Amino acid sequence: xxxxxxxxxxxxxxxxxxxxxxxxxxxxxxxxxxxxxxxxxxxxxxxxxxxxxxxxxxxxxxxxxxxxxxxxxxxxxxxxxxxxxxxxxxxxxxxxxxxxxxxxxxxxxxxxxxxxxxxxxxxxxxxxxxxxxxxxxxxxxxxxxxx
Numbered sequence: 001x002x003x004x005x006x007x008x009x010x011x012x013x014x015x016x017x018x019x020x021x022x023x024x025x026x027x028x029x030x031x032x033x034x035x036x037x038x039x040x041x042x043x044x045x046x047x048x049x050x051x052x053x054x055x056x057x058x059x060x061x062x063x064x065x066x067x068x069x070x071x072x073x074x075x076x077x078x079x080x081x082x083x084x085x086x087x088x089x090x091x092x093x094x095x096x097x098x099x100x101x102x103x104x105x106x107x108x109x110x111x112x113x114x115x116x117x118x119x120x121x122x123x124x125x126x127x128x129x130x131x132x133x134x135x136x137x138x139x140x141x142x143x144x145x146x147x
Contacts, residue, residue: 006129007033009057009066011050012113014042016069016076019113019121023067026122035063051079055086058107066108067125073112080108084146092116094127101131103138 008027012020017039027034037053039045047070054066066088068076073090080088088108089100092115100106109128111121133139 006065007063009035009037009054009063011037011054012069013039013045013047013050015071016113017042020069022118047075048079051076055080055083068110069113071112071114073110077110091124094123097124097128098131101128102134105133105142
C-alpha cells in the first residue's frame with residue numbers, strides 16, 4: 001500500500017466490467033490497495049446495486065476513495081450522489097477531474113467504459129489521484145451542501 005494510506009473500493013456493472021479491471025490493475029501496479037465489490041463477469045446486472053456497495057464502504061470508513069464504472073459513468077454518479085457525504089464525479093477530461101478534487105474534494109470517481117477510451121480513463125484517474133483538495137472557501141461550500 002502507498003505511504004499516504006489511500007485505498008480504493010471499486011465496482012462496476014456489466015457495461016463497465018473491462019474498464020474496471022484495467023483501472024484495478026493500474027492502481028495495483030502503483031501499489032494501492034483495491035477491493036473489488038463486483039460485478040465479476042459481463043452478465044447483465046443493475047448498476048445501483050454495485051454503486052451502493054462502494055458508497056457503503058466509504059461511509060463506513062473502511063475506504064477513503066471509490067471508483068465506479070458503468071457504460072457512461074452517469075448512472076453510477078447519480079446513484080452515489082444520493083448519499084450524504086458522497087461527492088461522486090464523472091469527469092470527461094483531466095481538467096474536470098483536477099477541479100473536482102481541488103474545489104469539491106470528490107471521493108468517488110465515476111468512469112464510462114463506452115464514453116472514454118482506456119488511455120483517457122487512466123489519464124483522468126491519474127489526475128484525480130494526484131490532485132489535492134484546497135480547503136478554505138471550498139470546505140465552506142461542501143459544508144453548505146451537507147447541511
